[in-house]
Amino acid sequence: MERSEISKAAYLRFPVYLRYLKAEAAAGVEYVSSSEIAEDMHLSAVCVRKDLALVASEPGKPRLGFAVEKLICDLERALGYHLKTHACVVGAGRLGRAFLVYDGFEHYGIDVVAAFDISPAQVGALSGKPIYPMERLKEIAERERVKLGILTVPGDAAQAACDAMVEAGITAILSFAPAYVRVPEGVTLRCEDLAATLASLISEAGEHH
Amino acid sequence: MERSEISKAAYLRFPVYLRYLKAEAAAGVEYVSSSEIAEDMHLSAVCVRKDLALVASEPGKPRLGFAVEKLICDLERALGYHLKTHACVVGAGRLGRAFLVYDGFEHYGIDVVAAFDISPAQVGALSGKPIYPMERLKEIAERERVKLGILTVPGDAAQAACDAMVEAGITAILSFAPAYVRVPEGVTLRCEDLAATLASLISEAGEHH
DNA sequence: TAGGAATCGATAAAAAAATATCGATTGAGG
DNA sequence: CCTCAATCGATATTTTTTTATCGATTCCTA
Numbered sequence: 001m002e003r004s005e006i007s008k009a010a011y012l013r014f015p016v017y018l019r020y021l022k023a024e025a026a027a028g029v030e031y032v033s034s035s036e037i038a039e040d041m042h043l044s045a046v047c048v049r050k051d052l053a054l055v056a057s058e059p060g061k062p063r064l065g066f067a068v069e070k071l072i073c074d075l076e077r078a079l080g081y082h083l084k085t086h087a088c089v090v091g092a093g094r095l096g097r098a099f100l101v102y103d104g105f106e107h108y109g110i111d112v113v114a115a116f117d118i119s120p121a122q123v124g125a126l127s128g129k130p131i132y133p134m135e136r137l138k139e140i141a142e143r144e145r146v147k148l149g150i151l152t153v154p155g156d157a158a159q160a161a162c163d164a165m166v167e168a169g170i171t172a173i174l175s176f177a178p179a180y181v182r183v184p185e186g187v188t189l190r191c192e193d194l195a196a197t198l199a200s201l202i203s204e205a206g207e208h209h
Numbered sequence: 210m211e212r213s214e215i216s217k218a219a220y221l222r223f224p225v226y227l228r229y230l231k232a233e234a235a236a237g238v239e240y241v242s243s244s245e246i247a248e249d250m251h252l253s254a255v256c257v258r259k260d261l262a263l264v265a266s267e268p269g270k271p272r273l274g275f276a277v278e279k280l281i282c283d284l285e286r287a288l289g290y291h292l293k294t295h296a297c298v299v300g301a302g303r304l305g306r307a308f309l310v311y312d313g314f315e316h317y318g319i320d321v322v323a324a325f326d327i328s329p330a331q332v333g334a335l336s337g338k339p340i341y342p343m344e345r346l347k348e349i350a351e352r353e354r355v356k357l358g359i360l361t362v363p364g365d366a367a368q369a370a371c372d373a374m375v376e377a378g379i380t381a382i383l384s385f386a387p388a389y390v391r392v393p394e395g396v397t398l399r400c401e402d403l404a405a406t407l408a409s410l411i412s413e414a415g416e417h418h
Numbered sequence: 419t420a421g422g423a424a425t426c427g428a429t430a431a432a433a434a435a436a437t438a439t440c441g442a443t444t445g446a447g448g
Numbered sequence: 449c450c451t452c453a454a455t456c457g458a459t460a461t462t463t464t465t466t467t468a469t470c471g472a473t474t475c476c477t478a
Contacts, residue, residue: 009465015405019389033425040391046467053427062425063475079405080412087407094307099403101303104364104387108404110411148411155313172414174407178313180228182249188414192406194308195317196224196288197399198296198383202319202357203289205381205397218435242455254455255437262457271455272445 006078010051016041017051018075025068033065054078081109086146088170090161091153092117092131095176099150101127113144118157134164141168148172155179162189215287219260225250226260227284234277242274263287290318295355297379299370300362301326301340304385308359310336322353327366343373350377357381364388371398 020041024032034052038045052066053059055078060066076082087105089096092115100115115131117123123131132140140146149170153161158177165173172188175181183189229250233241243261247254261275262268264287269275285291296314298305301324309324324340326332332340341349349355358379362370367386374382381397384390392398 007465011409015402015409016389016400018405019387019400019402023389035425044467046469047465049426050466060426061475062427062473063423065425079408080415081408083411085411094303094310098303098307102403105404105407108408110404110407147414148407150407172410174410178228180225180232188410190406190410190413191225191228192401193224193228194311195314195319196227197401198314198319198357198359199288199290199317200220200224201381201383201397201399202292202294204399205356206289216435244455253437255439256435258456259436269456270445271443271457272453274455 006054010054013043013051014055014075014079017048018072018079021068021072021075025072029068031061031064031066032068032071034060036065079108081107083109085110085148086144087112087148087150088137088141088144088146089115089150089152090117090134090137090165091115091151091157091177092119092122093152093154096150096152097126099152100129100131110148112150113146114140116140118153118161134161137164138168141165141170146170149174151175151177151181153177215263219263222252222260223264223284223288226257227281227288230277230281230284234281238277240270240273240275241277241280243269245274288317290316292318294319294357295353296321296357296359297346297350297353297355298324298359298361299326299343299346299374300324300360300366300386301328301331302361302363305359305361306335308361309338309340319357321359322355323349325349327362327370343370346373347377350374350379355379358383360384360386360390362386 020037034049035045038048052071055074056066056071057074058070087110089099089112096115100112105112112129114129116134116137117131118134120133123133125131147170149165151158151161151173155178158175158179158181162173162181162183166183166187171186173183175189175191176194178193181189229246243258244254247257261280264283265275265280266283267279296319298308298321305324309321314321321338323338325343325346326340327343329342332342334340356379358374360367360370360382364387367384367388367390371382371390371392375392375396380395382392384398384400385403387402390398
């Protein structure tokens, strides 16, 4: 993949550019310059130019800037949104069910096909998406070629659930469980600590004087 | 605040250390060395030592390492979890309601006091937490000294809701709305694009060969 | 049609962060 | 009680990321 040349930090900015550009496109803007983007997004213009140079399929035009629609396509391609991936939710609590029925994933090439829960009370379906008992995780995940798992169980159940996901062949896990979990080599784990994110936001805001 | 000397990247690692240490503490471990942490967390030992040196109130002991309990306290203090902050949820959909009743925030010094929604159908309460109509946002936020807002509305309502939050005196916003929103100077905004996070996870995992 | 203003992209410099190296310290084992 | 092995913390180096500078390009306007 040629993306290895793209810096990690830049990669994290891409989704933000994408949203910005979509907002501009919706407003009827055809061309946008690095300087404009930089100003609106509170970034340095040079940084924006460098980032865009990494993904833009055709160079920006002096005096005009970049074609918005074109840039959106380039970004989506660079981000891999044109690829289709099956995902599942493990832990059908409030948060898990929110993910299960959230319809915003499809634009990103992600299809949440099912949820799993250890409690029989949760088993059933929600908005047409099935909720299975945990025992069927491996069977369904293999059948549906699920490679991505969203972990939304209580902290004390996190490690066991995580192990089950790995066992089921899931290779990328996004965990919202408030616990430290280990995964074997070859499995990508990202932990989203919502409370910690909030807390860091507070201290960031506190620095604004 | 003396935290300005702490690197941004290190600050992001602190919550992960904290979780790890709590897991160790729960397992009865009293002392832990940088090398152990590094190995378990897939980091460089030097990096861990440097990070811990930033927060540890007393130096680590050669041959033993750091006192786990002590380190937990130091990290929590550095992260500001001992301060109390009031937060509110704007948008009482599935995701918003999940945040409203989530009981994991208190350990981080965050108290979610209420939710707001534009739809009268959502108004009421959930697990003792009130859900008010949007019109009362300013009144309640000011009364309860709410400085932190969690934005969980549909994309097309995001900017308006965000403006209302700013108007109500909220200075830090964590947005889960799939849209690009602008905030005035002095307001801290963090966007959590769940779908984009998932998508980035996929491509990260895809690089593992 | 020609000048000018603003943008681009490339190269270079600066800043930040991660990693490596090394002597000093200290608890454990003989 | 003394040696050994492992850890710490500090300094130095490398790598990564961001910011600055500058000539070339090209679209708008007169």
